Amino acid sequence: MGDRKRRICIMQNVLMLLIGSFISQLYASEDVAFYESFDETFEGRWIVSEKEDYKGVWKHVKSEGHDDYGLLVSDKAKKYAIVKELDEPIDIKDGTVILQYEVRLQNGLECGGAYIKYLRPQGDGWIPKEFDNESPYTIMFGPDKCGATNKVHFILKHKNPNSGEYIEHHLKYPPSVPSDKLTHVYTAILKSDNELRILVDGEEKKKVNFLSNDDFEPPLVPPKTIPDPDDRKPEDWDERAKIPDPVAKKPDDWNEDAPMEIEDEDAVKPEGWLDDEPEEIDDPEATKPEDWDEEEDGEWEAPKIDNPKCEEAPGCGEWKRPMKRNPAYKGKWHAPLIENPNYKGVWKPQLIGNPNYFELDRPNFDPVAAIGIEIWTMQDGLLFDNILIASDERVAESYRGTAWKPKFDEEKEKQKVEEAADSEGLKGVQKVVFYYLYKVADLPFLGDHKVKFLVSPAQNFAFAEISCHRCCNFLRLFPCRSFLKRPRNSPTSQLESYSPLLLSSSQFY
Secondary structure (H helix, E strand, O other): OHHHHHHHHHHHHHHHHHHHHHHHHHHOOOOEEEEEOOOOOOEOOEEEOOOOOOOOOEEEEEOOOOOOEEEEEOOOOEEEEEEEEEEEEEOOOOOOEEEEEEEEEOOOOOEEEOOEEEEOOOOOOOOHHHOOOOOOEEEEEEEEEEOOEEEEEEEEEEEOOOOOOEEEEEEOOOOOOOOOOOEEEEEEEEOOOOEEEEEEOOEEEEEEEOOOOOOEEOOOOOOOEEEOOOOOOOOOOOOOOEEEOOOOOOOOOOOOOOOOEEEOOOOOOOOOOEOOOOOEEEOOOOOOOOOOOHHHHOOOOOOEEEOOHHHHOOOEOOOOOOEEEOOOOOOOOOOOEEEOOOOOOOOOOOEEEOOOOOOOOOOOOOOEEEEEEEEEEOOOOEEEEEEEEEOOHHHHHHHHHHHHHHHHHHHHHHHHHHHHHHHHHHHHHHHHHHHHHHHHHOOHHHHHHHHHHHHHHHHOOHHHHHOHHHHHHHHHHHHHHHOOOOOOOOOHHHHHOOHHHHHHHHHHO
16 A cells, blocks of 8 residues: 555656646747746846836735735836846747736726837837836737726837838727736737737637728728818808708798797686795794804804695795797798709818828738836736747647636635625625614604605615715714604604614624
8 A cells, every 4th residue: 555655656746747847848938939927026137217207116026815926016196117128129020929918906996007018129329227108119018997998908009111100000999907806817919810819818808900991090001092181172162952942931920029938828826825825934943053153153044944834735925827838939930941052062172192001911010129017007006927928829828827827716716705705794784774774763753754764775775785884874874864854843852862872883883
């Protein structure tokens, strides 16, 4: 039995060595042009920008809950810039190219970017510590969220071979950014057939073609013709499809001054209408507070209440006849429209050949000479990790499986546990709230309102769910303001005498 255990142990060790050897060879494969795991500190290898705008501090820390290091955005409401120059520029013009990296929004992302810039070779004299938002890039890829913006960017800066000008081309209708605080992996696959695929967590979210006129704004290939910028609309060009009939005349009986509504002469004042009674009166039970200072507070006036005499009457105050539609009303007269005999259509400038037009078989991607992160964010806790440039999709998939998936699965499981605990906590809050609602509803002077008092909050408990983190305030204020409408003859002291009951609910929190 002992020999068998030893053989199993030896086989397990050999298997682990083989797997480790395979992974090491994979990571060192020629299919991997660049890989940054941040297992070691970034200092000395990545250069932090010394430009004045970039006050944010980068840190080398472990991802929350993992024994795995990453590059951390440590401060809120700051700009950040850091760059890694490559030993040799990476040619991404031919063949398949995969850009992939992980980012975890540990404190969420309300407003900020978490994208990466793949820089093209910089001009003479450029040094990494001067990296900023003006440093030219070939591709910008990754999450960006603020206000109405919620997208996984893919922006290509492409050089027009005729003009020599670099144009930004933005992916249309990009994927949205996941809204949780888990580690997510973003992958852009650039194929030799001009196909671009965007993956989030290994799942395809977008597939487009670089040369399509519908997938980028503006399209990479300009139109063959453009409107002539020097063309002008002739002065006699008539764009009106219809015109008022010049021979039409207003009918003699058309009265433009008749009002739209008139008093209903057939209406009769209801019997029992109290003309001399106002709809509201001063509250006879109200008294001026003892600390009221008329010099500072002004003349004290009693608060208004509904006039109880009006409750039994059909109405109070001056009676006026209701308005009705005026059958004689016609409004302002306008001549009817007829077809315009001089109509020439909507004028457009004539088309001319586009001097910037060119044909393209494959985008002319500039090489990637450096990798930079240049962002502004209102949240801290953004953690970058496992930045990869490869030429084989299987390699990128393997990295996702070994470097990202275990972390994600662990975080997802923890999230489920926390959500279950929150759900149980909410149920406890509901029990406390309804316990006190029943207590208050049993007050003698609320007997007539008990059903409404209990059913209404039960139907609308979503309010409590939204504000459950403020349940102390909810329990103190919500019943008094929303449901305890004091009957006219009930003294205020009856409610005030029960305030300790409501306030005591804070003992549960």
